[in-house]
Amino acid sequence: MGSDGESDQASGTSSDEVQSPVRVRMRNNHHRRISNEDINKRLSLPADIRLPEGYLEKFAMNSPPFDKPMSRRLRRASLSEIGFGKLETYIKLDKLGEGTYATVFKGRSKLTDNLVALKEIRLEHEEGAPCTAIREVSLLKDLKHANIVTLHDIIHTDKCLTLVFEYLEKDLKQYMDDCGSIMSVHNVKIFLFQLLRGLAYCHRRKVLHRDLKPQNLLINDKGELKLADFGLARAKSVPTKTYSNEVYSTPIDMWGVGCIFYEMMTGRPLFPGSTVEDELHLIFRILGTPTELTWPGITTSEEFKTYKFPRYHAEPLVNHAPGLSSSIFSVKNIQLQRDPGKRSSTFPESGEPCWG
Secondary structure, three states: OOOOOEOOOOOOOOOOOOOOOOOOOOOOHHHOOOOHHHHHHHHOOOOOOOOOOOHHHHHHHHOOOOOOOOOHHHHHHHHHHHOOOOHHHEEEEEEEEEOOOEEEEEEEEOOOOOEEEEEEEEOEOOOEOOHHHHHHHHHHOOOOEOOEOOEEEEEEOOOEEEEEEEOOOEEHHHHHHHOOOOOOHHHHHHHHHHHHHHHHHHHHOOEEOOOOOHHHEEEOOOOOEEEOOOOOOEEOOOOOOOHHHHHOOHHHHHHHHHHHHHHHHHOOOOOOOOOHHHHHHHHHHHHOOOOOOOOOOHHHOHHHHHHOOOOOOOOOHHHHOOOOOHHHHOOHHHHOOOOHHHOOOOOOOOOHHHHO
16 A cells, blocks of 8 residues: 555456566466465455465466466456355345445455445346446546545346445444534544545546545544545546536535535534525525626526526635634635636645644
8 A cells, every 4th residue: 555545456356457466477387386375466356365165276277377467358257266246255234225226235245254335236127237337337446545445346137236345334424423513623634634635546547526525435443534436426538628627627526625624624514405506595605696707707607697696795614613713714715616717626735724
């Protein structure tokens, strides 16, 4: 694991890799006894995995020498023989939650005896897998970082697509509820740092999360925070100068960071709207109704003119968080700009401007 949290190894689901991570040329390789560690390195498996009986000998006979690349077909076959991609490899335990397309269960892996989260996505007969599931799989299989939830396995059957994730005990919303919505500033700093580190990793790889909220930030019993639920994420790979580029760029995630920061500090959401109009009304009441001076072109928006918002003037955020120092919100004010073009696309690495 690197100092920035980036994983040095891929998981067992990274079937697109065509080269072995082991580059050491060995003398008389076919006669050398293969160990569990050799296979773990060769297939990028967890160190505590339990290999099937007799698998070492079979792998030694079928695998190419360790100084030769391993084909994608052989890699997939090797992982399948170990137990990856099979429902019987996992024991379903408690139901954790249910949404429109998926149900999440707590489970246990027979390969490692570790707890896992099983996200079962229902497949419609005519439509197939939801686009959110396809997007989440395609992005997460390439995102390996200490502050991003790990996708361990993918299981495809006729009726459902099951994504196997590492198990984390709760999300940030549950954590705040357990704290009575009163978090210590020390813990806020720790969680904010981890959120920004994971997000910076995504942005360096041109991936936008686009759905940052406390429910999508998972926390384990060690206090490690990880970004989850990449169903609305986008890979922003082609530069464009259209208006949509302003909306779907890194500032959209930084807005989420600002709102989460406020909620951790105060114990309540900053803009708890129930509809689009209600949400915009709450935003403008605090940050001020945008004008041509503060947001050029906004008055020509047909949707904006439809709502006919009152003319609000911006208020200092500290007015909505009595008892907190105004210096705490100095950087946060930068993130909560209504015009995405004026919003910061990154968060300062140093905490000094933020914490005063």
